[in-house]
Amino acid sequence: MxxxxxxxxxxxxxxxxxxxxxxxxxxxxxxxxxxxxxxxxxxxxxxxxxxxxxxxxxPSSLIQRQHFAFRIALEDMPQARSYLEGLGIATTNFFGESAEQLSVFPFMPAVSIYFQDPDGHSVELLAMLEDQPRADLEIMSWEEWETLHGRSKTQH
Missing domain, CATH: 3.10.180.10 (2,3-Dihydroxybiphenyl 1,2-Dioxygenase, domain 1)
Structure with a gap:
């Protein structure tokens, strides 16, 4: 399997x-x-x-943009942005906006941050959340997800 x-x-x-x-x-x-x-x-x-x-x-010199995600621990997610930016790597959320507000995918649920490699491949750092999946909800900020679950509005 x-x-x-x-x-x-x-x-x-x-x-x-x-x-x-x-x-x-x-x-x-x-x-x-x-x-x-x-x-x-x-x-x-x-x-x-x-x-x-x-x-x-x-197999050729044609570089087609690819996407893949690396799984990280949830407790490492708050530092991921500053670590990447310290390396000079620009970060975004799912919508291509500032990574100050990371995106949550409720259907999984997972939180992630995006960046690009030298060829423009889309690379993601993703951490699973322990909450129940919510396929009925749209992608939202991590802060909105935390508020929805009655947790503090800690800046993520």
Whole structure:
């Protein structure tokens, strides 16, 4: 039975530049470098559980924007924005607006923050919330979600 997504590979225009970008993210562990194929592979989080591969101009030089999300712990979400911005990486919410108000996807429910890699791939940091899913609700800010559940309006 399927238990989750094990690996994601993306086509990049310059694998060395992309490697520098991904290697500065926390818990991205270099696994294998193949200079002949201009590719690098990484464990994401715990080795053996999830892998990211980057490969230059494969199968062509056409770079099509991709999207993927890294799962993080909920308690790490408030610091994620400042960490990324400290690296010079611009962040947004789901709507492409300032990441000062992070978005919650009630149907899951999960909170997330978005950023782009050097090729414009959409990368997301996502944390699951312990609340019950609410498919009847639209995407909202984390502050609105917390208020809905009777929790403090702590700035997220």
């Amino acid at each position: 399927i238990q989750g997504i094990f690996e994601t590979h993306i086509n990049v225009s310059d694998y060395k530049k992309s490697a520098e970008f991904y290697e500065q993210l926390l818990h991205i562990i270099p696994l294998h470098h193949d200079p002949f194929r201009k590719s690098k592979f990484y464990w994401v989080g715990k080795p053996g559980e999830s892998m990211l591969g980057i490969r230059e101009n494969y």
